[in-house]
Amino acid sequence: MNSKSEKVTTIGTYDGVHIGHQKILKQVVALAKKQGYVPVVLTLFPHPRMVLQKDDSIKLLNTIEERIELLKSLGIEEVVVKKFTKDFANLSAQDYVKQILVDELNSKHIVIGYDHHFGKNRSANITDLKAFANLYDFKVEEISAQDLKDVTVSSTKIRTALNSGEVDLANSYLGYNFFITGTVVKGKELGRTIDFPTANINVTATYKLIPSDGVYVVKSIIENKIVFGMMNIGTNPTVDGKTRSIEVHFFNFNQDIYNAELKIEFLKRLRSEQKYENLEALKMQLQKDMTNASNYIQTLNA
Ligand SMILES: Cc1cc2nc3c(=O)[nH]c(=O)nc-3n(C[C@H](O)[C@H](O)[C@H](O)COP(=O)(O)O)c2cc1C
Numbered sequence: 206m207n208s209k210s211e212k213v214t215t216i217g218t219y220d221g222v223h224i225g226h227q228k229i230l231k232q233v234v235a236l237a238k239k240q241g242y243v244p245v246v247l248t249l250f251p252h253p254r255m256v257l258q259k260d261d262s263i264k265l266l267n268t269i270e271e272r273i274e275l276l277k278s279l280g281i282e283e284v285v286v287k288k289f290t291k292d293f294a295n296l297s298a299q300d301y302v303k304q305i306l307v308d309e310l311n312s313k314h315i316v317i318g319y320d321h322h323f324g325k326n327r328s329a330n331i332t333d334l335k336a337f338a339n340l341y342d343f344k345v346e347e348i349s350a351q352d353l354k355d356v357t358v359s360s361t362k363i364r365t366a367l368n369s370g371e372v373d374l375a376n377s378y379l380g381y382n383f384f385i386t387g388t389v390v391k392g393k394e395l396g397r398t399i400d401f402p403t404a405n406i407n408v409t410a411t412y413k414l415i416p417s418d419g420v421y422v423v424k425s426i427i428e429n430k431i432v433f434g435m436m437n438i439g440t441n442p443t444v445d446g447k448t449r450s451i452e453v454h455f456f457n458f459n460q461d462i463y464n465a466e467l468k469i470e471f472l473k474r475l476r477s478e479q480k481y482e483n484l485e486a487l488k489m490q491l492q493k494d495m496t497n498a499s500n501y502i503q504t505l506n507a
């Protein structure tokens with residue numbers, strides 16, 4: 206695509222691309238369509254806190270690849286990922302507007318929240334942006350306090366919900382099922398010995414938020430087929446595990462899927478991870494989990 210085409214641009218982290226974000230993005234897509242412009246999201250990565258405070262503990266709802274895919278699925282045609290470096294953080298508000306929004310992107314219309322701050326030390330606000338709009342010939346669309354308030358959702362609330370295992374609450378805020386993406390790797394090869402083979406999922410993005418330890422009903426698509434399963438996140442105390450793993454036993458499934466890339470959706474939390482007497486006791490619990498999971502899955506089609 207010609208990067209000089211005229212754009213409607215919105216700016217933000219958009220972590221989660223939740224129902225609040227979706228409302229703004231719909232406006233951006235509609236405005237672009239009406240004016241014959243290209244709808245664009247300018248997003249920053251890594252997260253400013255990862256760079257400015259060197260904060261490695263921050264966890265995001267989406268990897269940058271997942272964020273791009275979600276934004277595109279909503280009709281955003283170009284996602285411009287700006288590497289958030291110290292140099293970028295030091296751009297003055299005017300240089301940022303002129304160099305990036307105007308010269309680089311050719312933004313004709315900029316959509317931002319009433320409380321958005323930008324430029325070095327977040328010194329400029331929407332009033333400043335409107336002044337630059339006259340200077341550089343673009344329009345500004347302000348998302349009002351009321352519009353933002355109408356959506357009581359925030360990325361922080363979703364992170365908090367997932368950190369306490371409340372996936373159904375998180376899913377209702379997201380407007381889709383929270384998911385992780387990862388590769389199937391070898392585990393201890395114990396699963397098959399208790400008739401519950403488990404695909405061990407390796408999530409490479411260290412900044413991706415993983416829901417709290419416990420057992421969940423999950424869904425995936427493997428070779429174009431919907432497959433349900435039950436996932437455990439935890440350290441496997443029954444077998445004296447030391448490291449945290451993410452593993453899924455898929456139902457009605459019997460295939461070697463080592464190295465497969467899977468997207469796995471979280472549907473419901475079943476219980477906490479526990480230490481059992483022995484593998485036999487764990488196996489009995491897994492049979493109960495499977496019954497509980499199947500009962501839940503049946504309610505989905507009812
Ligand atoms: C749905 C599910 C629930 C599980 N719950 C527990 C649990 O509560 N406690 C535990 O120690 N391990 C639990 N496990 C993990 C098993 O210990 C693990 O699957 C087994 O050790 C096999 O590991 P492997 O796949 O690395 O061979 C669970 C696994 C699954 C799939």
Ligand SMILES: Nc1ncnc2c1ncn2[C@@H]1O[C@H](COP(=O)(O)OP(=O)(O)O)[C@@H](O)[C@H]1O
Nearest residue numbers: 391392393394396397402403404455461462463
């Ligand atoms: N129903 C199933 N759910 C998950 N994995 C399965 C299933 N059936 C076969 N497999 C395969 O078996 C592997 C898991 O076997 P397991 O004995 O638990 O070994 P590992 O410890 O390497 O995960 C999976 O990675 C997958 O390739």
